[in-house]
Amino acid sequence: MTFAQRLFLFALLVAASALSLGGRRVRAEAPAPGVSAPQGPRSLASLAPSQARTAFELTTRLDLDLAAKELEGADLEVPEIAAARARLAVFTGDCDLATTLLARRELQADENARALADVARGCARVTAGVVVLTDAARGVEVKFQDEHDATLFPLLVETIERARAMLTAELGVDWPRPTRFVVVRDHLSLSAMTGLPYEAARTTGTVAVAKWGKVTLLSPRAARHGYPWRDTVAHELTHLAITRASADRAPLWLQEGLAKRQEVRWRAPSSFDDRPSADAIVVRGVARKLDLPLDKLGPSIAMLPSAEAAQVAFSEVTSFVRYFASRGDKDTLPRVLLALKNGQSVDDALKFVTQRDLPAWDAEWRAQLPKLAPEPAPARGPREAREANPGTSLRDRVRLAELLLAQGHAAAAAAELEGGDRVDGAEGTADDPALRALRGRILEALERLDEAGPLVREPRDVASSFAPWWALRGRVLGAKGDEPGAESSFAEGIGEDPFDKELACRPKGGAPAGADAGVNGVDPLCNGARTAPPRDSAD
Numbered sequence: 001m002t003f004a005q006r007l008f009l010f011a012l013l014v015a016a017s018a019l020s021l022g023g024r025r026v027r028a029e030a031p032a033p034g035v036s037a038p039q040g041p042r043s044l045a046s047l048a049p050s051q052a053r054t055a056f057e058l059t060t061r062l063d064l065d066l067a068a069k070e071l072e073g074a075d076l077e078v079p080e081i082a083a084a085r086a087r088l089a090v091f092t093g094d095c096d097l098a099t100t101l102l103a104r105r106e107l108q109a110d111e112n113a114r115a116l117a118d119v120a121r122g123c124a125r126v127t128a129g130v131v132v133l134t135d136a137a138r139g140v141e142v143k144f145q146d147e148h149d150a151t152l153f154p155l156l157v158e159t160i161e162r163a164r165a166m167l168t169a170e171l172g173v174d175w176p177r178p179t180r181f182v183v184v185r186d187h188l189s190l191s192a193m194t195g196l197p198y199e200a201a202r203t204t205g206t207v208a209v210a211k212w213g214k215v216t217l218l219s220p221r222a223a224r225h226g227y228p229w230r231d232t233v234a235h236e237l238t239h240l241a242i243t244r245a246s247a248d249r250a251p252l253w254l255q256e257g258l259a260k261r262q263e264v265r266w267r268a269p270s271s272f273d274d275r276p277s278a279d280a281i282v283v284r285g286v287a288r289k290l291d292l293p294l295d296k297l298g299p300s301i302a303m304l305p306s307a308e309a310a311q312v313a314f315s316e317v318t319s320f321v322r323y324f325a326s327r328g329d330k331d332t333l334p335r336v337l338l339a340l341k342n343g344q345s346v347d348d349a350l351k352f353v354t355q356r357d358l359p360a361w362d363a364e365w366r367a368q369l370p371k372l373a374p375e376p377a378p379a380r381g382p383r384e385a386r387e388a389n390p391g392t393s394l395r396d397r398v399r400l401a402e403l404l405l406a407q408g409h410a411a412a413a414a415a416e417l418e419g420g421d422r423v424d425g426a427e428g429t430a431d432d433p434a435l436r437a438l439r440g441r442i443l444e445a446l447e448r449l450d451e452a453g454p455l456v457r458e459p460r461d462v463a464s465s466f467a468p469w470w471a472l473r474g475r476v477l478g479a480k481g482d483e484p485g486a487e488s489s490f491a492e493g494i495g496e497d498p499f500d501k502e503l504a505c506r507p508k509g510g511a512p513a514g515a516d517a518g519v520n521g522v523d524p525l526c527n528g529a530r531t532a533p534p535r536d537s538a539d
Helices: 003-015 044-060 064-070 079-092 095-102 111-126 147-171 187-194 198-204 229-246 252-262 278-287 307-326 332-341 346-354 358-372 382-388 395-406 410-417 433-445 449-456 467-479 483-494 524-531
Strands: 131-135 140-144 179-184 208-211 214-218
Touching: 044 064, 044 079, 064 079, 079 095, 079 111, 095 111, 111 187, 131 147, 140 147, 147 179, 147 229, 147 252, 147 332, 147 524, 179 187, 179 229, 187 198, 187 208, 187 214, 198 307, 208 229, 214 229, 229 252, 229 332, 252 307, 278 307, 278 358, 307 332, 307 358, 332 346, 346 358, 395 410, 395 433, 410 433, 433 449, 433 467, 449 467, 467 483
Parallel strands: 140 179, 179 214
Antiparallel strands: 131 140, 208 214
């Protein structure tokens, strides 16, 4: 039974003790769109459970207008109706109303009601005084907890529109309007908006949650150099699409695996897609006994005990769903979602569409893993390699070079990074994009940008995507007259950190590479990057 379904059961248990539902899944059929529950000679009180159940199902499917119509004129003194209306209010963002409705004594007697009330109160706190921007033509509403993030709106809307179009084409889902987003400043707000425990969000590095009919997104300013926020938007929209297409009956492995598959399909392929390989991470996870059965991942990957465990779990479901999708045709995934929506179990849905159940698919996929991942995943990334090197041999020299450069002492900064194995010889750092970006900025400050070409020649030369590295690459290519290559690099960097001034305020129209950030100051994103306060901490 899902958490959302338990929320509905509490109202029935409190208000109608004669209905002994116990732990059964509520599977009432929703009416056809636009058709309300029949109004016969029974009293409104006797109709209430059916009416509330219908509204619950419509809300789950994100048919919020139909759910509101179903509850029109309903008696809010009836606990079932009050619970259904409060849940709908959380979905639409009217959290003050939800808080009021859930404050009733008979609803507060249930722990699930209290949990929903906690979310409603947290939502009300976070969204008090937000900046609300809407694009009615595209059907998007975004609430910004911090006004400095509002400059993201045009780019966010563009990403949402492209991701929705991709999901409609590939999963067959339609989109009720508006699509709702809330951009928050830190993990505390993310937790309050969604009900995800704060420690779980911090431990696993969660940056967004699709729940309660909306996406709550952590501001890219919460991380020092951002994160892949545009792909994250597509990832979370996939969760909403799956919820709508399956009536929230998709298992966790399908939700997360499909979201990971779809998160990069709204755009052209990138050099860093699937780096490191999900298949290779699974193989390493299996060897270290960190893997879990697909149907034993718990209530949420975000609630696993460590970031490494979450990475292995994400890689498991990503690898499995990609393999599963590759063995079918373009209609396989939409048909599985439809079968789940129609009430079939996971195994029944898989057998109906593919003639095999989950254990059979799982066994086949695991048998293929060694072929899917011929190269092992790296044991650690560049940052871990830097931190693992002892003393002043690397980490302290890099930090000192950064401080010297910031104070205008580029030559001294260069001296800290020069000299054989002082930096480049350290284990695991040759492909570190942060070190390459720092070297390039030093060369730029010394007016030797033309020497930075080898540092940014190919994305495959570095271990991971990193916004300052993309900014450096864009400037190097721009100085060489390669404007398409420069713009492509800047766009990649913006997808990581839209508040990096070197990216948002990049020189345009033939301006020199070292031009002041004000050259492009008329750009709203540039203005946002220039006027935003110092980076917030996600914690």
